[in-house]
Amino acid sequence: MSENPETTDGATTTSAAEVVVEAEAPPEEVTAELAEDMHIATGTREPILVSSGVTMQFGGLRALNDVNLSLHEGEIIGLIGPNGAGKTTFFNCLTGLYTPTSGQVVLRGKPMPQDPARVTEAGVARTFQNIRLFPSMTATENVLVGRHVRMKQGPISSLLHGPRFRRSEAEAAERAEKLLAFVGLTRFSEELARNLPYGDQRRLEIARALATDPSVLLLDEPTAGMNAQETEATRQLIFAIRDLGVSVVVIEHDTKFIFTLCDRVLVLVQGELLVEGSPDEVRGDPRVVEAYLGAPPEEVSAQLQTGGAVDGAGTAEGKSE
Amino acid sequence: MTATATPETPATPAPAPRHTGRFARLLDAAAPRSTVLMIVGGVLTLVGGYLPWATFVLNEGPYPEKATLNFFVDPFGVTGFRLHLVILGLAAIVVAALRRIPARHRIVRGLGIGATVVALINGLWITVEGGGLGAITASEGSIAFGSIAALLGGLVTVLGASAGGLERKPVWTWKLPWWAEWILLVVLFVIVLLLVAAVLTSGGQGGVVNPYAGVVFLSLLAALGGAFAALNASGLLTWVSVVSERHRTFSVIVLLIVALLLPLTSAGTEYWMTVASNIGVYAATAIGLNIVVGLAGLLDLGYVAFLGIGAFVAANLSGAAASHIGIHLPFVLVMIISSVVAGMFGAIVGSPTLRVRGDYLAIVTLAFGEIFVRSAQNNIGGLTGGANAIPNIPAMGVGDFKFSDSIVIGSLRLPSGVLYYFLIVLLVAAVMLVFAHLKYSRLGRAWIAIREDEDAASAMGIRTGPIKILAFLIGAMLAGLAGAFFAHKTAVVAYDSFRFLESVTLLAAVILGGMGTIPGAVLGASILFVLPEKLREFSDYRLLLFGLALVLIMRFRPQGIVPDRHRKAELTDPDVEDVAKEGPGPLPTRVEP
Numbered sequence: 076m077s078e079n080p081e082t083t084d085g086a087t088t089t090s091a092a093e094v095v096v097e098a099e100a101p102p103e104e105v106t107a108e109l110a111e112d113m114h115i116a117t118g119t120r121e122p123i124l125v126s127s128g129v130t131m132q133f134g135g136l137r138a139l140n141d142v143n144l145s146l147h148e149g150e151i152i153g154l155i156g157p158n159g160a161g162k163t164t165f166f167n168c169l170t171g172l173y174t175p176t177s178g179q180v181v182l183r184g185k186p187m188p189q190d191p192a193r194v195t196e197a198g199v200a201r202t203f204q205n206i207r208l209f210p211s212m213t214a215t216e217n218v219l220v221g222r223h224v225r226m227k228q229g230p231i232s233s234l235l236h237g238p239r240f241r242r243s244e245a246e247a248a249e250r251a252e253k254l255l256a257f258v259g260l261t262r263f264s265e266e267l268a269r270n271l272p273y274g275d276q277r278r279l280e281i282a283r284a285l286a287t288d289p290s291v292l293l294l295d296e297p298t299a300g301m302n303a304q305e306t307e308a309t310r311q312l313i314f315a316i317r318d319l320g321v322s323v324v325v326i327e328h329d330t331k332f333i334f335t336l337c338d339r340v341l342v343l344v345q346g347e348l349l350v351e352g353s354p355d356e357v358r359g360d361p362r363v364v365e366a367y368l369g370a371p372p373e374e375v376s377a378q379l380q381t382g383g384a385v386d387g388a389g390t391a392e393g394k395s396e
Numbered sequence: 397m398t399a400t401a402t403p404e405t406p407a408t409p410a411p412a413p414r415h416t417g418r419f420a421r422l423l424d425a426a427a428p429r430s431t432v433l434m435i436v437g438g439v440l441t442l443v444g445g446y447l448p449w450a451t452f453v454l455n456e457g458p459y460p461e462k463a464t465l466n467f468f469v470d471p472f473g474v475t476g477f478r479l480h481l482v483i484l485g486l487a488a489i490v491v492a493a494l495r496r497i498p499a500r501h502r503i504v505r506g507l508g509i510g511a512t513v514v515a516l517i518n519g520l521w522i523t524v525e526g527g528g529l530g531a532i533t534a535s536e537g538s539i540a541f542g543s544i545a546a547l548l549g550g551l552v553t554v555l556g557a558s559a560g561g562l563e564r565k566p567v568w569t570w571k572l573p574w575w576a577e578w579i580l581l582v583v584l585f586v587i588v589l590l591l592v593a594a595v596l597t598s599g600g601q602g603g604v605v606n607p608y609a610g611v612v613f614l615s616l617l618a619a620l621g622g623a624f625a626a627l628n629a630s631g632l633l634t635w636v637s638v639v640s641e642r643h644r645t646f647s648v649i650v651l652l653i654v655a656l657l658l659p660l661t662s663a664g665t666e667y668w669m670t671v672a673s674n675i676g677v678y679a680a681t682a683i684g685l686n687i688v689v690g691l692a693g694l695l696d697l698g699y700v701a702f703l704g705i706g707a708f709v710a711a712n713l714s715g716a717a718a719s720h721i722g723i724h725l726p727f728v729l730v731m732i733i734s735s736v737v738a739g740m741f742g743a744i745v746g747s748p749t750l751r752v753r754g755d756y757l758a759i760v761t762l763a764f765g766e767i768f769v770r771s772a773q774n775n776i777g778g779l780t781g782g783a784n785a786i787p788n789i790p791a792m793g794v795g796d797f798k799f800s801d802s803i804v805i806g807s808l809r810l811p812s813g814v815l816y817y818f819l820i821v822l823l824v825a826a827v828m829l830v831f832a833h834l835k836y837s838r839l840g841r842a843w844i845a846i847r848e849d850e851d852a853a854s855a856m857g858i859r860t861g862p863i864k865i866l867a868f869l870i871g872a873m874l875a876g877l878a879g880a881f882f883a884h885k886t887a888v889v890a891y892d893s894f895r896f897l898e899s900v901t902l903l904a905a906v907i908l909g910g911m912g913t914i915p916g917a918v919l920g921a922s923i924l925f926v927l928p929e930k931l932r933e934f935s936d937y938r939l940l941l942f943g944l945a946l947v948l949i950m951r952f953r954p955q956g957i958v959p960d961r962h963r964k965a966e967l968t969d970p971d972v973e974d975v976a977k978e979g980p981g982p983l984p985t986r987v988e989p
């Protein structure tokens with residue numbers, strides 16, 4: 076297949092510390108309309124997603140060990156850690172792609188189903204570290220696939236194309252249009268996904284995930300391979316997603332990105348949750364500095380303070396999802 | 397740089413592209429004279445068309461009318477393949493000479509390829525039939541260089557066109573008043589009808605009495621292919637498809653009517669009606685398979701079994717003497733039952749295959765196809781007649797009226813079998829409707845999503861298991877429906893109509909025509925099931941030729957004859973056009989706003 080033009084510039088461009096980049100946030104009226112359409116927020120104080128003691132064993136490798144997380148409504152949580160720390164594995168455990176060896180995941184008081192399709196139905200959507208769009212479908216169609224679980228259209232209705240069918244298609248199309256406007260891809264709506272620029276493919280994946288009306292959105296390295304401007308735009312986008320009432324967990328290597336975005340940050344190292352706290356707490360924690368890289372503390376600490384990519388972020392890991 | 401070529405395209409400042417690839421040197425050398433080469437090639441083709449092609453009557457009688465000695469009676473009255481060559485040559489000259497025509501190199505290349513293939517097919521045939529090169533070279537003082545001149549002409553044309561640099565396909569945005577577009581569409585569809593009739597009947601009925609059927613057919617196909625490629629390169633075909641898309645309902649209705657008018661053309665004989673009905677059966681089946689393979693991306697190598705199941709169910713329920721069941725239900729009911737039974741088997745076959753993907757799935761379906769054929773061969777349950785088949789299945793009918801009757805309306809006498817033809821046209825239309833409706837629905841998108849990336853699909857909430865079974869079920873139901881028709885039409889159902897080869901041919905029809913598209917499946921089925929009819933003469937080599945043709949097509953047009961999506965992708969607005977590249981390629985870099 077085609078070679079991925081993904082370069083390592085995600086790491087280099089963002090490390091220039093104080094570059095001020097401007098990027099447009101999603102238009103406010105679109106955000107407002109979408110929030111109304113999706114109406115996700117329930118105003119509950121209880122955590123909506125709780126994982127307790129999640130452990131994942133691959134043969135002799137313990138990829139996750141007793142990971143606890145609780146996500147509250149309207150919160151943005153950052154998950155950082157070196158390559159191979161188990162971040163993606165954790166997402167896979169949350170979304171039913173993997174069944175944890177032990178521990179449990181609870182969504183709004185109910186145990187999380189053990190099947191990716193049902194997890195999405197229950198309101199948890201995700202994106203993938205190595206983009207997994209439907210390449211031969213247009214951007215709009217990709218988002219329409221995301222509407223699958225929420226569309227009221229059975230096989231018979233699909234076959235007959237009656238008034239009910241037309242209504243559900245029209246609704247879905249309208250939502251897709253709004254979502255594409257929300258992530259800023261309106262001009263590419265009829266373009267095949269595989270022809271989109273790389274950064275826009277990541278945005279399309281987010282739009283597709285949002286189409287499932289999730290209450291929790293899991294983003295696996297949403298800015299990998301993006302330049303500074305695109306990264307900033309993504310940050311704005313995630314804020315806007317939070318404003319929709321969606322709670323977000325973000326995996327990212329770019330610490331500046333995470334520290335300026337998240338309400339709470341979790342550091343995962345070799346499958347263990349090392350530190351959890353506000354960005355400031357995590358930034359100053361010597362354990363993070365040490366365990367995160369095993370490099371001389373001062374250097375890393377400096378890097379963490381200025382907010383750079385710490386471990387060669389953006390290099391493709393090529394891990395199986 | 398071959399900057400010398402620029403005078404040809406004064407409007408564009410870009411210099412002629414330097415060629416890459418195996419023929420780069422040759423093409424670079426030819427580039428400055430590309431127009432001249434194209435014209436010379438056209439002239440050679442033209443001359444080749446007028447020259448005699450053989451100096452004696454071939455073993456089996458005069459080959460297509462005036463290719464041989466008849467030439468001396470009427471030297472310039474060319475017909476058949478020579479006429480095609482003359483037309484292709486003339487068209488190439490005219491297009492090459494008119495520099496204002498956009499994409500003229502690409503157009504001329506299509507014409508040149510057509511001429512080359514026509515010359516090659518007929519030249520080879522005459523050589524083989526005439527017992528050696530004597531048939532095409534000088535012999536006994538008379539000149540018969542026709543095929544050599546035409547072949548050379550075709551090749552030179554292609555060389556000139558390729559050297560000149562192939563342009564992008566132009567996009568036309570003309571809009572006519574609605575009535576003008578309607579008239580245009582009607583005229584075009586009628587032309588298509590006449591062409592279809594001409595292709596179908598070209599060379600006549602194949603067989604021992606008519607050994608030339610296959611060549612005449614192939615030659616016509618090649619000529620039409622060249623013309624089609626040229627029209628496509630000119631962007632006109634795309635424009636027509638946009639126009640017909642604009643008047644979608646109208647086009648569909650006209651197309652249906654036009655299809656029903658086939659019996660009024662030269663194809664209106666019992667024989668051709670039978671051939672057309674058989675094509676219809678396979679077209680309907682191919683569209684069903686297209687749901688499974690083209691949309692859902694599930695490789696099914698035993699699909700023809702569902703056609704067989706439908707046929708055997710129908711055979712047993714229609715009062716055939718050889719059937720042990722011995723009931724005779726009305727044919728509408730029979731068709732529904734056949735379809736449902738086939739669908740059930742589809743779901744049954746589908747369920748164990750859910751756990752396997754890709755190659756493994758293909759093996760499971762292959763095994764199922766084999767199980768079906770072996771069971772039918774051994775007359776399991778006395779339902780299939782084994783080696784004796786189930787013969788004498790009564791024709792469909794209502795009361796005394798039989799579908800196999802011929803009908804007479806005033807002075808118009810339609811051949812027998814015409815009613816079956818009408819029925820299969822309606823059936824195929826219905827199957828197309830099912831396909832089109834499903835494709836553009838929640839279910840269809842779910843299938844395509846599974847095809848594209850199964851894990852991502854399930855992450856989007858698609859329950860892949862039931863959705864895949866549904867693809868098997870609906871595909872099998874359509875095949876079962878076609879099978880029931882088939883049983884009545886042919887009146888005999890035997891296990892050996894449903895062997896592995898048929899499954900492969902169906903699959904080839906889908907892939908050849910273009911995965912996931914309706915015209916693709918129909919075109920593929922037509923070509924692949926007409927060819928054997930026409931190529932009876934070559935029955936020993938049939939599979940060889942067939943395989944060769946498939947390899948060639950897959951080499952030069954892997955997306956199929958009527959590709960999915962690309963058309964749509966090409967038609968998006970010009971800004972996006974820069975970003976959109978045809979076919980999978982490296983992703984373009986970001987376009988800064």
Ligand SMILES: Nc1ncnc2c1ncn2[C@@H]1O[C@H](COP(=O)(O)OP(=O)(O)O)[C@@H](O)[C@H]1O
Pocket residue numbers: 133136138156157158159160161162163164165392394395396
């Ligand atoms: N399906 C699997 N089978 C075996 N090992 C796996 C599997 N998935 C992940 N791993 C291993 O688990 C560890 C964590 O991987 P991953 O979650 O992808 O890390 P991260 O996303 O933090 O970079 C790695 O050592 C990886 O090799």
Ligand SMILES: [Mg+2]
Pocket residue numbers: 162163164204392394
């Ligand atoms: Mg990862």
